[in-house]
Amino acid sequence: MSVVVDDELWSAVGDPIRRRMLDLLLTDGGGTATTLSERLPVTRQAVAKHLGVLDRVGLVHATPSGRERIYAVDEAQFARAVAQLSSVGAAWDARLRRIKRIAEAIQQSREPRPEG
Amino acid sequence: MSVVVDDELWSAVGDPIRRRMLDLLLTDGGGTATTLSERLPVTRQAVAKHLGVLDRVGLVHATPSGRERIYAVDEAQFARAVAQLSSVGAAWDARLRRIKRIAEAIQQSREPRPEG
DNA sequence: ATGAAAGGCAACCTTTGGTTGCACATGAGC
DNA sequence: GCTCATGTGCAACCAAAGGTTGCCTTTCAT
Numbered sequence: 448m449s450v451v452v453d454d455e456l457w458s459a460v461g462d463p464i465r466r467r468m469l470d471l472l473l474t475d476g477g478g479t480a481t482t483l484s485e486r487l488p489v490t491r492q493a494v495a496k497h498l499g500v501l502d503r504v505g506l507v508h509a510t511p512s513g514r515e516r517i518y519a520v521d522e523a524q525f526a527r528a529v530a531q532l533s534s535v536g537a538a539w540d541a542r543l544r545r546i547k548r549i550a551e552a553i554q555q556s557r558e559p560r561p562e563g
Numbered sequence: 564m565s566v567v568v569d570d571e572l573w574s575a576v577g578d579p580i581r582r583r584m585l586d587l588l589l590t591d592g593g594g595t596a597t598t599l600s601e602r603l604p605v606t607r608q609a610v611a612k613h614l615g616v617l618d619r620v621g622l623v624h625a626t627p628s629g630r631e632r633i634y635a636v637d638e639a640q641f642a643r644a645v646a647q648l649s650s651v652g653a654a655w656d657a658r659l660r661r662i663k664r665i666a667e668a669i670q671q672s673r674e675p676r677p678e679g
Numbered sequence: 680a681t682g683a684a685a686g687g688c689a690a691c692c693t694t695t696g697g698t699t700g701c702a703c704a705t706g707a708g709c
Numbered sequence: 710g711c712t713c714a715t716g717t718g719c720a721a722c723c724a725a726a727g728g729t730t731g732c733c734t735t736t737c738a739t
Contacts, residue, residue, distance in 0.1 A: 454579045461577030462696085463570045466651075473658050481716060493697050495717080500695095514705040514716050526659055532652040535582075539645045542589050543638060578727085597685060609728050611686080616726095630685050630736040686735075695726080703718075709711085 452531045459504045460528055464489060465497050469520060472507060477519040568647045575620045576644055580605060581613050585636060588623060593635040 460466055464487060471486060472478055480498055484491040498518055501507040505524040509516045576582055580603060587602060588594055596614055600607040614634055617623040621640040625632045 452582075457579065458577060461574060463573070464696085466568075469655075473655075473662065479716075489696085490698065491717085492699085492719095496696070516717070522659060522662070525655070529652055529655045529659065532648060533656070536645055536648040536652055539585075539589075539641070540649070543642055543645065546589070546638065580727085595685075605727085606729065607686085608688095608730085612727070632686070680739100682737105682739085684735100684737080686733100688731105688733080690729100690731085692729075693727085696724090698721100698723075700721085701719085704716085706715080707713085709713100 452535055453527075455504050456506070456524075456528050456531060459500055459506055460532070462497070462500075464493070465501060468494065468497055468501070469506065469525070472518060472520045473525075477510075477517050479515050479517055483518075568651055569643075571620050572622075572640075572644050572647060575616055575622055576648070578613070578616075580609070581617060584610065584613055584617070585622065585641070588634060588636045589641075593626075593633050595631050595633055599634075 460469065467487060468483055471483055475482075480491050480495040483498075484494040487494060498507060498509070502509065502518075505521055506528065507518045508521050509518050511517075576585065583603060584599055587599055591598075596607050596611040599614075600610040603610060614623065614625070618625065618634075621637055622644065623634045624637050625634050627633075
C-alpha cells in the first residue's frame with residue numbers, strides 16, 4: 448500500500464539547496480562547485496559537500512577537466528528520482544481521494560433524506 | 564522556470580520517518596505518539612518531536628482526549644504538500660523530456676544522412 | 680488511594696549542513 | 710621556466726536536527 452521509495456534518493460532531493468543545484472545543473476548542462484556557489488546562497492565548500500551527496504546516490508557525476516571538476520546530472524538516475532516523486536505524490540493523492548469519498552458516504556448515510 | 568515550493572512543507576515530508584507517520588495517520592485515521600512509535604523504529608520521544616514538526620507546518624493537528632493527544636492529518640494542508648510534490652515532479656519531468664528532445668535534435672544535425 | 684499508562688521536559692549524543700582557514704594543483708601570462 | 714591567479718581538497722569548528730535515556734507530571738482504572 449505505502450509506496451516504497453529509496454530513502455537515500457529521496458533525502459538527496461529533499462534538501463532545498465540540492466534541488467536548486469539540480470535545477471542549475473539541468474539548466475546549464477553542467478557546472479563546477481565554484482560556478483554553482485556563485486549562484487547559491489552558500490559557500491563553495493558547502494556546494495562541494497552537496498555535490499558529494501548527489502554523487503554518492505548517483506544523481507550527478509563529475510568529469511575532471513584540467514584543474515576543474517565539471518559536474519553534470521545523471522539523467523537515468525534523475526529520472527528514477529522523478530519517478531519516485533511522482534509515485535509518492537500519486538499514491539497520496541489517491542489516498543486523499545479515497546478518504547474524501549468515504550467521508551462523503553458517511554455524511555450521506557447520516558442524512559438519508561436531506562431537507563428540502 | 565524553477566518551481567516555487569514551500570521549503571518548510573517540503574522538508575517536513577522529506578524525512579522518511581515523517582512520511583511513514585503520515586502514511587500511518589492516513590491509514591488509521593489518527594493516532595498518538597505512543598501508538599505511532601509502536602509501529603516505527605524510533606522511540607516515542609522521537610515521534611513526539613516529529614509530530615511537533617508536522618504540527619508546526621500544519622500537516623497534522625492534535626485533539627486532546629483525556630490523557631491522550633490524538634493526532635490526525637490536516638487534509639487541506641496535506642493536499643497542498645501533495646500538489647507541490649506533483650508540480651516539482653512534473654516540472655523536472657518536462658525538463659528531462661526537453662533535454663532529451665534537444666539531444667536528439669543535435670544527434671540528427673550531426674548525421675544529416677545516416678548511413679544505410 | 681494507588682498503580683499503571685500517556686505525555687512533557689531536559690540532558691546528552693551523533694549526524695548533517697554550514698563556515699573559515701589553509702594547503703595543493705594546475706592553467707595562463709610574462 | 711617562473712610566477713601568480715584560480716579551482717579543489719582537507720581539517721577544524723559551529724549550529725541545528727534527529728535520536729536516545731531518564732525523570733517527572735497527569736490521568737484513568739482498580
